[in-house]
Amino acid sequence: MKQFFNYFKIPFILIAIMAIVCIGVRISKSGSTEITWTNEDTDLTGNVFDYAENLTDAQERELDELISSIEDRVKCDIAVITLDRSLSLEGYKSQPSQWVMEYADDFADEHKMGYDKAYGNSIVFIDNLHREERTGRVYSWISTSGLAMQTLSQSDCEEIMDVALADLDDYSDEDDYYAAYSQVIRLLPSYFEGGSAKALKVLKPLYIAIFSLAVALIYVLFNWSSKVGDKTTKSTTYVENGRPTITHQGDVFLRKSVSKVKIETSSGSGGHISSGGHSHGGGGHSR
Amino acid sequence: MLFRCKNCGGNIVYSPEKKAMCCPHCESIDSEEKMATPQITEETKVTCASCGAPIDITEHTSATKCPNCGNYVVLDERVSGKFLPHLIIPFKIGKQDAKELLKKEFSNRPFTPAGFLSNASLDKMEGSYVPFFMYDYHSDMNYQATGTKVRTWVSGSYRYTETSYFDITRQMYADFEKVPVDASIAMDDGLMDLIEPYNYKELEQHQDKYMSGFLAEKYNMGERELTPRAVTKVMKDSKAMMEATVTGYATVTNVHENINPIKKAVDYALLPVWEYIYSYQGKEYKYHVNGQTGKVLGVTPVAKGKVVAYGVTVFVLTMLAGFLIRGMLL
Numbered sequence: 001m002k003q004f005f006n007y008f009k010i011p012f013i014l015i016a017i018m019a020i021v022c023i024g025v026r027i028s029k030s031g032s033t034e035i036t037w038t039n040e041d042t043d044l045t046g047n048v049f050d051y052a053e054n055l056t057d058a059q060e061r062e063l064d065e066l067i068s069s070i071e072d073r074v075k076c077d078i079a080v081i082t083l084d085r086s087l088s089l090e091g092y093k094s095q096p097s098q099w100v101m102e103y104a105d106d107f108a109d110e111h112k113m114g115y116d117k118a119y120g121n122s123i124v125f126i127d128n129l130h131r132e133e134r135t136g137r138v139y140s141w142i143s144t145s146g147l148a149m150q151t152l153s154q155s156d157c158e159e160i161m162d163v164a165l166a167d168l169d170d171y172s173d174e175d176d177y178y179a180a181y182s183q184v185i186r187l188l189p190s191y192f193e194g195g196s197a198k199a200l201k202v203l204k205p206l207y208i209a210i211f212s213l214a215v216a217l218i219y220v221l222f223n224w225s226s227k228v229g230d231k232t233t234k235s236t237t238y239v240e241n242g243r244p245t246i247t248h249q250g251d252v253f254l255r256k257s258v259s260k261v262k263i264e265t266s267s268g269s270g271g272h273i274s275s276g277g278h279s280h281g282g283g284g285h286s287r
Numbered sequence: 288m289l290f291r292c293k294n295c296g297g298n299i300v301y302s303p304e305k306k307a308m309c310c311p312h313c314e315s316i317d318s319e320e321k322m323a324t325p326q327i328t329e330e331t332k333v334t335c336a337s338c339g340a341p342i343d344i345t346e347h348t349s350a351t352k353c354p355n356c357g358n359y360v361v362l363d364e365r366v367s368g369k370f371l372p373h374l375i376i377p378f379k380i381g382k383q384d385a386k387e388l389l390k391k392e393f394s395n396r397p398f399t400p401a402g403f404l405s406n407a408s409l410d411k412m413e414g415s416y417v418p419f420f421m422y423d424y425h426s427d428m429n430y431q432a433t434g435t436k437v438r439t440w441v442s443g444s445y446r447y448t449e450t451s452y453f454d455i456t457r458q459m460y461a462d463f464e465k466v467p468v469d470a471s472i473a474m475d476d477g478l479m480d481l482i483e484p485y486n487y488k489e490l491e492q493h494q495d496k497y498m499s500g501f502l503a504e505k506y507n508m509g510e511r512e513l514t515p516r517a518v519t520k521v522m523k524d525s526k527a528m529m530e531a532t533v534t535g536y537a538t539v540t541n542v543h544e545n546i547n548p549i550k551k552a553v554d555y556a557l558l559p560v561w562e563y564i565y566s567y568q569g570k571e572y573k574y575h576v577n578g579q580t581g582k583v584l585g586v587t588p589v590a591k592g593k594v595v596a597y598g599v600t601v602f603v604l605t606m607l608a609g610f611l612i613r614g615m616l617l
Binding site: 004007008011012014015018019021022025026190203205208209211212213215216217219220223224225226227228229230231232233235236237238239240243244245246247248249250251252253254255256257258259260261262263 | 396397398428433434441444445446447448449450451452453454455456457458459460461462463464465466477478480481482483484523524525527528531532582583584585586587589594596597598599600601602603604605606607608609610611612613614615616
């Protein structure tokens with residue numbers, strides 16, 4: 001046993017330090033509520049707008065409380081909207097994939113959302129469960145403004161929804177929309193505090209277990225070495241003066257050939273202006 | 288022969304630490320006198336020159352230890368005449384140092400059984416002189432191949448790739464000195480190749496006194512029988528040296544190699560090796576330490592209970608670390 005504890009002494013100490021740091025981080029995150037709400041112009045009284053009747057009343061209340069606690073951490077006004085209707089008749093001119101974007105942008109503008117001021121820091125997550133006829137897909141969007149627009153890139157928004165909505169297929173009664181929407185909200189602070197949903201995507205419990213198993217197997221295989229020893233001679237070890245004598249060395253050019261390939265390019269996308277004339281960012285997801 | 292102390296009559300042995308003949312009983316230095324051993328009457332038996340007890344030997348044994356009195360005996364007729372070694376590297380690493388080297392190499396292996404490397408089992412370690420033939424070769428080498436060099440650049444909306452072809456030719460030679468090939472059947476060829484290299488600056492003309500205190504064998508096979516192994520080593524090294532001169536090419540194809548090794552001389556030498564044998568669950572594990580350089584070879588036995596305990600601990604610790612990191616990010 002003494003040999004065992006001596007061998008794992010450093011890993012045990014490291015885990016203990018990590019546990020202390022983890023507890024400290026959790027306490028500091030839960031206690032950072034000193035920023036106050038300064039937007040008096042918004043007419044919104046809640047954070048969850050479940051027009052699709054997708055959540056129970058209890059779930060709505062819990063999600064609302066979760067959003068309230070996260071809003072103070074990310075200093076953004078947050079709203080979650082669910083719809084279950086086609087947006088094709090709303091008068092939007094864009095593609096179906098961008099209808100949810102325009103709806104979310106307009107929602108933020110109409111209700112003068114913002115944590116610090118009207119049209120200020122805001123995040124609107126919309127999930128429209130209606131499968132649009134033109135594409136046969138369900139669209140979601142995270143619309144950002146102010147600090148959220150500066151912090152969350154389009155790929156960050158897409159990444160959050162890829163992680164949080166991955167288990168929804170909209171055909172099963174077992175879809176847990178509350179869990180998915182909560183995950184969207186919970187992932188937000190990691191970006192504002194230097195983290196990444198990608199890291200959390202990798203750190204799913206199942207993945208941690210598989211990774212740990214792999215580490216343990218590699219550890220066992222590495223230490224179960226059947227290697228007798230390393231070769232410590234070189235090709236010149238027994239050669240007089242330590243090197244061969246080269247009497248002729250020729251590298252004669254024969255011919256050459258040239259081929260060419262066209263370079264394919266792709267273009268990216270940035271922020272946009274809503275119909276209300278305000279600048280928004282964000283990213284989309286479809287399933 | 289047996290080396291007896293003129294002062295106390297004890298068996299004098301060669302001490303690697305003191306680089307001299309030492310009497311372990313009265314600590315006299317270089318006070319030895321040679322005593323002749325009786326001739327080998329049977330191929331597997333010899334009589335101890337000190338106590339007269341019979342000593343079991345193999346057909347290749349040239350130095351051994353009396354199981355009765357513990358004295359070291361060198362068999363005259365197996366280190367003379369056609370069996371007289373030309374060269375020897377005396378032991379430079381003593382038994383205590385060899386034990387420490389083994390402990391240093393293997394003590395941090397987590398799966399070894401509890402009794403592995405205990406002082407009681409390490410005391411059974413013995414030093415042996417292993418017979419080697421050392422070959423001198425002149426090797427002529429010719430090499431021809433086609434090589435390509437590739438250059439890429441971008442112009443406008445196109446990426447261009449230019450491939451240039453070269454005719455590669457090399458002519459070279461190398462003089463190999465004392466390529467060692469072990470002449471012991473008992474010693475694994477691969478192990479003896481791995482225990483190289485020895486520092487040839489410490490090669491000496493053979494002296495019998497260096498063998499006192501150690502086990503030894505005469506060569507088990509003749510140098511002609513072992514020549515193919517020497518040629519294989521020379522060919523392999525020659526090929527590697529040729530290929531090392533061909534650099535800077537993206538690809539090398541159509542390779543034609545011609546290596547012509549010519550034997551120049553052969554020496555018969557004894558080289559020092561410490562051997563430790565550890566038995567675990569009915570299996571013998573052998574460990575070797577180069578008696579000159581201290582290089583250690585061997586595969587450690589595995590205690591399955593320890594594998595499970597340590598593997599599960601690593602799994603749990605990694606899981607804990609993963610969940611703690613996740614907890615910090617959420």
